[in-house]
Amino acid sequence: xxxxxxxxxxxxxxxxxxxxxxxxxxxxxxxxxxxxxxxxxxxxxxxxxxxxxxxxxxxxxxxxxxxxxxxxxxxxxxxxxxxxxxxxxxxxxxxxxxxxxxxxxxxxxxxxxxxxxxxxxxxxxxxxxxxxxxxxxxxxxxxxxxxxxxxxxxxxxxxxxxxxxxxxxxxxxxxxxxxxxxxxxxxxxxxxxxxxxxxxxxxxxxxxxxxxxxxxxxxxxxxxxxxxxxxxxxxxxxxxxxxxxxxxxxx
Amino acid sequence: xxxxxxxxxxxxxxxxxxxxxxxxxxxxxxxxxxxxxxxxxxxxxxxxxxxxxxxxxxxxxxxxxxxxxxxxxxxxxxxxxxxxxxxxxxxxxxxxxxxxxxxxxxxxxxxxxxxxxxxxxxxxxxxxxxxxxxxxxxxxxxxxxxxxxxxxxxxxxxxxxxxxxxxxxxxxxxxxxxxxxxxxxxxxxxxxxxxxxxxxxxxxxxxxxxxxxxxxxxxxxxxxxxxxxxxxxxxxxxxxxxxxxxxxxxxxxxxxxxxxxxxxxxxxxxx
Numbered sequence: 001x002x003x004x005x006x007x008x009x010x011x012x013x014x015x016x017x018x019x020x021x022x023x024x025x026x027x028x029x030x031x032x033x034x035x036x037x038x039x040x041x042x043x044x045x046x047x048x049x050x051x052x053x054x055x056x057x058x059x060x061x062x063x064x065x066x067x068x069x070x071x072x073x074x075x076x077x078x079x080x081x082x083x084x085x086x087x088x089x090x091x092x093x094x095x096x097x098x099x100x101x102x103x104x105x106x107x108x109x110x111x112x113x114x115x116x117x118x119x120x121x122x123x124x125x126x127x128x129x130x131x132x133x134x135x136x137x138x139x140x141x142x143x144x145x146x147x148x149x150x151x152x153x154x155x156x157x158x159x160x161x162x163x164x165x166x167x168x169x170x171x172x173x174x175x176x177x178x179x180x181x182x183x184x185x186x187x188x189x190x191x192x193x194x195x196x197x198x199x200x201x202x203x204x205x206x207x208x209x210x211x212x213x214x215x216x217x218x219x220x221x222x223x224x225x226x227x228x229x230x231x232x233x234x235x236x237x238x239x240x241x242x243x244x245x246x247x248x249x250x251x
Numbered sequence: 252x253x254x255x256x257x258x259x260x261x262x263x264x265x266x267x268x269x270x271x272x273x274x275x276x277x278x279x280x281x282x283x284x285x286x287x288x289x290x291x292x293x294x295x296x297x298x299x300x301x302x303x304x305x306x307x308x309x310x311x312x313x314x315x316x317x318x319x320x321x322x323x324x325x326x327x328x329x330x331x332x333x334x335x336x337x338x339x340x341x342x343x344x345x346x347x348x349x350x351x352x353x354x355x356x357x358x359x360x361x362x363x364x365x366x367x368x369x370x371x372x373x374x375x376x377x378x379x380x381x382x383x384x385x386x387x388x389x390x391x392x393x394x395x396x397x398x399x400x401x402x403x404x405x406x407x408x409x410x411x412x413x414x415x416x417x418x419x420x421x422x423x424x425x426x427x428x429x430x431x432x433x434x435x436x437x438x439x440x441x442x443x444x445x446x447x448x449x450x451x452x453x454x455x456x457x458x459x460x461x462x463x464x465x466x467x468x469x470x471x472x473x474x475x476x477x478x479x480x481x482x483x484x485x486x487x488x489x490x491x492x493x494x495x496x497x498x499x500x501x502x503x504x505x506x507x508x509x510x511x512x513x514x515x516x517x518x519x520x521x522x
Contacts, residue, residue: 010256014520016432083252083365086266086516091255098252102363109287111294116287123283124360152294 008090065218068228074211096175114149350423404486411478
């Protein structure tokens with residue numbers, strides 16, 4: 001059974017190496033970012049409340065769009081779902097195979113060849129060597145890089161690097177797909193193919209969670225939406241109520 | 252996957268156990284990352300990782316021949332001793348100093364995946380075992396040149412390497428955690444290791460008057476070098492050194508696990 005269950009999730013980030021005093025002066029003025037918590041002892045590091053008491057659950061078929069300003073906690077929530085951060089409060093439960101497209105450059109080594117990078121990225125995303133070998137040909141073909149795959153990645157143009165990273169990152173099959181913004185890479189021709197591939201991936205996944213600043217994208221992909229403000233989450237509402245959600249004053 | 256807030260120190264121990272089990276389970280990922288690290292380091296060079304061997308060979312030859320003259324010793328007495336000492340030291344030194352960087356080097360991965368932290372210690376240890384394997388060529392060359400006949404006693408080197416590796420792993424784990432938080436620590440560790448290198452009989456032989464000194468008898472680094480060196484050169488291992496290292500491994504791992512249990516959630520925020 002594939003599902004996501006998050007209850008009472010809070011995440012705090014200690015800011016190490018920052019000057020508490022200088023930070024405090026700006027606390028009242030900030031319009032974006034997570035909430036800054038006040039700590040009892042002055043000597044401690046300032047604490048950013050990245051997420052505050054977030055509760056929601058998703059079941060198969062749900063496509064959740066996360067909206068909110070910069071620093072509202074969208075990426076943090078995605079990373080939590082990917083298992084990178086342990087909750088400071090609350091529980092995160094994700095059942096099913098997770099694929100996260102949060103950072104295309106994850107596991108990429110610029111001095112390694114294209115083929116080595118396919119392998120590396122695949123391994124880091126949790127595939128076995130055998131699974132990667134089975135997918136390599138398909139990834140190579142989709143990237144359209146041909147003989148360049150045997151060359152070190154630093155010899156690629158940035159567009160070519162993005163093509164390879166995209167082809168590799170999107171080769172995973174998953175029950176739960178986590179995305180930070182829609183990924184658009186390459187020239188016009190590749191862009192169309194990339195769009196189709198990503199759409200296919202989204203359709204095959206049981207659950208999608210995507211963070212985006214583009215309301216039209218969220219409307220076209222998602223059937224549910226949640227807004228984050230300074231780490232505080234709204235209710236998960238049907239996509240039809242998105243306009244009202246966006247118009248609501250920040251909590 | 253189910254992650255929850257920390258309830259108590261004791262309940263956290265089951266999470267810690269899961270991290271270590273997860274790292275062991277993903278051994279092949281750690282190995283692949285380690286191999287890739289070595290490939291990256293020597294990419295584009297003709298000799299590739301064999302530079303590890305060549306550099307070490309030059310050092311062994313330089314110290315073995317020059318110091319034999321300086322100390323008025325026979326080359327055949329000193330050079331094999333220096334060769335084994337330096338090979339063992341390179342393993343100890345490499346694992347500890349790279350161990351401090353283990354979490355930092357894996358930062359990008361740690362920040363966006365659920366891969367357990369001990370996996371990155373494993374990666375560092377495997378990388379250094381691969382380096383050590385390249386040094387075996389030097390040991391073989393020395394054995395052939397100086398006609399050291401293989402004996403059954405030489406097999407003691409295997410338990411010796413195992414107990415050394417177990418110790419290096421906990422030291423790496425502790426240092427990786429502290430270094431993630433305090434960025435001066437890797438530099439301090441490098442300086443301290445340099446000092447210990449000269450203090451420990453790695454390339455010089457202790458004189459009989461030194462017996463009983465704590466720098467010899469209680470020096471864990473000397474014990475680590477000796478349980479690797481003496482099986483090869485003398486066909487025997489000092490039971491005292493083995494017992495000392497075993498004790499150190501038990502105490503060290505206890506401390507490492509208990510402190511990992513405290514810090515495992517915080518490391519990701521330090522990176």
